[in-house]
Amino acid sequence: MKLRQKPIVIVGAGFAGMTFALTLKKLNPSLPILVVDSKTNFIFKPLMYEVLSKEIRSWEATPKFANIFSDASITFLKNCLTKIDFKENILEFSDDLKLGYQYLVICTGSVPNSFSIKGVDENCYFFNDFHDLNKLNSFLKKSQETAFNRKLFIIGGGPSGIELACKIKDIFKEQFEINLIEKSNEILNKNKIFNREQAEKALEKRQINILLNSTVKEVSETKIIISSEVGITSLDKDIVIYTAGVKPNLSYLETDQITKKFGRILVNNNFQIENYKNCFAIGDISVVEGMEDLPITAQVAMQEGNHLANNLELSIQGKDTLPFEFKDNGEMISLGIGEASISGLGVTFSGKLAFEARRLIYASKLPDITESLKSASSWIFQKKSFLKKFLKKDNSN
Known part of the structure; x- marks a missing residue:
């Protein structure tokens, strides 16, 4: 009797998981691959800003997982992972489903990190998925019916904060007085110099206020409290959008179950989790030993997914795997x-x-x-x- 082969299970279908699954299936169509995600649609986050401004339609940035994976002959399951038994190779899900795996790839992405700032979770808008986008868009549209120059604050001077500030200003013109808060001494401090210079020009052109060397201490229903070189300042606010940071989504892991670094899963140059050679972690949730400075971006996640797929196929064929090398494509x-x-x-x-x-x-x-x-x-x-x-x-x- 022919035994049924356990599948290669991928938990998380963001840029890393998506790329890994589709690449591996092309390399070896006979492999049983199962992708699990808690959502029904892929979210192409770099295009969410254009959906907000109606430069593109929402369907262009949210293809359905069922369509993506069925076309590639990959099984998709909508479910939420709650526990991993690494020793027994068993996954447990929110509906009490248990699944065994031959290989496991976890890539569950990021969630907003409020850094325990008082009032952020309760009184801020976010921009991490399409639920956030629709909630924010609803507030902004309602604001058009009220007075001009409503006070809008964006916490975080990274790419997301910059892109949101410019889009909102172009869409709503003088409806909002936009203030961008950045804790360091410059915006886009981890980005290319040319893009930083262009962003500074774009913000100045739109008369968007930049508050550098400023840290948010609290966000209440009506105020935002900021600490800067001049001291503590309490400012009136109508809306605050939080884009200042993310943290890995690892709610399914038990304490000290695996080795972590900077709060992320520590993996070797082949993305293997220590002590579990058939388990891998890629994307936002992992940090490669010796490559801790890699940015948390879609570009990195996709390269990791592609590389792991090629390496796993080499391993299945009994060939030597290759170390990961990130190529900065800009x-x-x-x-x-x-x-x-x-x-x-x-x-x-x-x-x-x-x-x-x-x-x-x-x-x-x-x-x-x-x-x-x-x-x-x-x-x-x-x-x-x-x-x-x-x-x-x-x-x-």
């Missing part, structure tokens, strides 16, 4: 409606052309090829002038 940032900045691989440019290039690059990276083509074509038909420009250039050569 970064892109949206700077308002129809504008962006791109820096990477020796190329830097900004403005409308950068926005169009960014949009097309992201469209090509959507995981469901059908939705990707739909997204790209829907955008291209709106950008005929962009195509004509390049066709004219090609014909002149």
Whole structure:
């Protein structure tokens, strides 16, 4: 009697898990692969800002997992992981379901980290998924019916805070007085210098206030309390959006179950979890030993997913695996409606052309090829002038 092979189970279908599953299935179509996620749709987070500004439609950034994985002959299960028994190779889920696995890849992503700042969880809006987006958008629209210059604060001067500030200003004009709060001495302090300079220009152009070297101490229903070089300041606020940080989503792990570093799962250069050679962690929840400075980005997550898929196939074939090497392909940032900045691989440019290039690059990276083509074509038909420009250039050569 032929024994049924236990599946390769992937928990978490974000950029890391999605890339790993689809790449491995292409490399070895006969492998039984099961993907588990608590949500029904993939969230292409870099495009959430364009959904807010209606530059793209929501379906373009949220393809359904069922469609993505069924097309690739991969099994998808909507469920929530509650416990891992690493010794017995058993997963437990919220509905009491138990699953065994041959290999396990966990990549459950990040959740907002409020750093225990009083009032943040209760009195701030977030921008981590489409529930957050819809909740924020509902408030902003209702505010159009009230007085102008409502006081809006964004906590965090990283990419998310910058992109939100510029989009909201372009959408709502003078409806809000926007204040960006950053605890360090500059915005985008972990990003490319060119993009930082372009972001500073974009904020200045839109008259968005930047409060540097400022730390939020508390957010109440009506006030935001900030500590800075001038002391403690209590300011009136109408809305506060929190974008200042994330933490790994590891609620299913028991205390001291595995080795961690910086609150994330410590893995070796093959993404293996210490003492459990058939278990791997990739994406936001993991930190590679010796590569602790890798940024928590979609680019890193996708490269990790692709590399692990190739390595696992090599291992299954009895071949030596290869160490992971991150390739920095640069970064892109949206700077308002129809504008962006791109820096990477020796190329830097900004403005409308950068926005169009960014949009097309992201469209090509959507995981469901059908939705990707739909997204790209829907955008291209709106950008005929962009195509004509390049066709004219090609014909002149």
